[in-house]
Amino acid sequence: MSSTDPAATRDRQDAGDFTDLFKVVEDAAGPQQVTAAQHIFEQQRSRFPQATGEFSWLLSGLTLAGKMVAAEVRRAGLVDILGSAGQVNVQGEEQQKLDVFANRALLHCLGHRGNVGIMASEENDDPLILLKDPERGKYIVVFDPLDGSSNIDVNVSVGTIFSILRREETNPDNPADDVLQPGDRQIAAGYVVYGSSTMLVYTTGNGVHGFTLDPSIGAFVLSHPSIRMPERGNLYSVNEANADSFPEYCRRYLHGLKSGRDGTVYSSRYIGSLVADFHRTLLKGGIFLYPPTAQYAGGKLRLLYEANPIAMLAEQAGGKATDGEQRILAIQPTELHQRTPLMVGSHYEMDLLHECAELSKPRG
Numbered sequence: 001m002s003s004t005d006p007a008a009t010r011d012r013q014d015a016g017d018f019t020d021l022f023k024v025v026e027d028a029a030g031p032q033q034v035t036a037a038q039h040i041f042e043q044q045r046s047r048f049p050q051a052t053g054e055f056s057w058l059l060s061g062l063t064l065a066g067k068m069v070a071a072e073v074r075r076a077g078l079v080d081i082l083g084s085a086g087q088v089n090v091q092g093e094e095q096q097k098l099d100v101f102a103n104r105a106l107l108h109c110l111g112h113r114g115n116v117g118i119m120a121s122e123e124n125d126d127p128l129i130l131l132k133d134p135e136r137g138k139y140i141v142v143f144d145p146l147d148g149s150s151n152i153d154v155n156v157s158v159g160t161i162f163s164i165l166r167r168e169e170t171n172p173d174n175p176a177d178d179v180l181q182p183g184d185r186q187i188a189a190g191y192v193v194y195g196s197s198t199m200l201v202y203t204t205g206n207g208v209h210g211f212t213l214d215p216s217i218g219a220f221v222l223s224h225p226s227i228r229m230p231e232r233g234n235l236y237s238v239n240e241a242n243a244d245s246f247p248e249y250c251r252r253y254l255h256g257l258k259s260g261r262d263g264t265v266y267s268s269r270y271i272g273s274l275v276a277d278f279h280r281t282l283l284k285g286g287i288f289l290y291p292p293t294a295q296y297a298g299g300k301l302r303l304l305y306e307a308n309p310i311a312m313l314a315e316q317a318g319g320k321a322t323d324g325e326q327r328i329l330a331i332q333p334t335e336l337h338q339r340t341p342l343m344v345g346s347h348y349e350m351d352l353l354h355e356c357a358e359l360s361k362p363r364g
């Protein structure tokens with residue numbers, strides 16, 4: 001039967017399929033900007049027709065928190081001036097440091113969704129158990145509220161990173177341990193980067209999509225649909241001040257890139273904010289590395305709320321992420337604030353790194 005048949009249209013709408021209705025609206029209104037809220041809802045509707053909308057509701061809590069933090073980051077210089085004059089603002093309230101503000105914004109926006117069972121943040125020692133009943137609190141959200149916050153004072157990009165897990169009640173006596181799931185079990189991951197513009201980049205396991213905050217309407221607008229990381233790049237990103245204590249295979253690898261022996265002239269870029277360094281790597285290709293160092297023998301970055309979400313985004317965009325030995329997403333965490341080495345980037349550069357690591361292993 002034709003899709004214009006009124007009875008068939010009615011049946012579809014009764015079944016919750018409003019495609020015809022949306023088409024009528026689009027024909028009448030012309031092409032419109034797609035907001036993050038619309039995109040999230042559409043993705044859920046088309047992939048999980050039985051979905052209740054709860055997950056979209058949860059994600060909208062994250063976009064709201066992102067907007068609140070973006071607004072505060074924009075005022076950061078002014079807040080500092082007021083803060084230095086006695087740490088009290090004009091309303092008589094104590095000034096909050098931005099990372100404390102960002103943490104509170106996320107806890108507030110997610111804590112009231114009604115479906116988040118556990119939240120865990122870089123800023124809190126222990127996970128926060130909101131709903132003990134896993135049927136009601138069926139999601140776990142883990143986040144770094146303001147990654148790279150030491151860069152705030154010098155006006156350099158910072159970001160918020162998040163990872164969403166389904167609550168699998170495996171530890172009834174100690175629900176906090178439900179957070180300790182390998183990255184492969186993430187059902188969504190993303191970040192907001194507060195840069196020259198504010199961008200939200202997220203995945204629910206169906207590609208990676210980027211949205212730019214349009215301050216004039218206060219909405220994230222789809223600007224980078226279905227992002228693919230280039231197969232190969234010409235940038236590497238690492239804190240070279242630590243190079244003397246990197247594992248030997250990393251030093252050899254970097255030396256190889258710099259030598260130009262495979263015909264590519266590499267440049268180095270290092271911001272010191274993981275979100276910003278990864279965002280560039282995602283769009284331009286190449287590699288980001290934070291290997292083990294003398295100071296951080298097990299790596300510096302945190303597995304659950306830095307490496308895991310970044311690794312899911314990288315893989316969804318066609319790139320790779322490892323700790324030098326195995327896929328980041330395969331690591332079984334044992335602690336909430338566990339650290340890991342992180343190497344993430346384009347296929348070509350990651351395969352080359354893998355070859356160097358294999359060559360360095362003792363033959364036996």
Ligand code: AHM
Binds near residue numbers: 149239272277
């Ligand atoms: P933070 O979460 O306390 O801000 O620390 C993590 C940051 C990452 O954003 C960045 O990749 C790394 O630390 C930079 O470390 P270093 O200054 O040692 O190069």
Ligand code: MG
Binds near residue numbers: 122147148274306
């Ligand atoms: Mg961080």
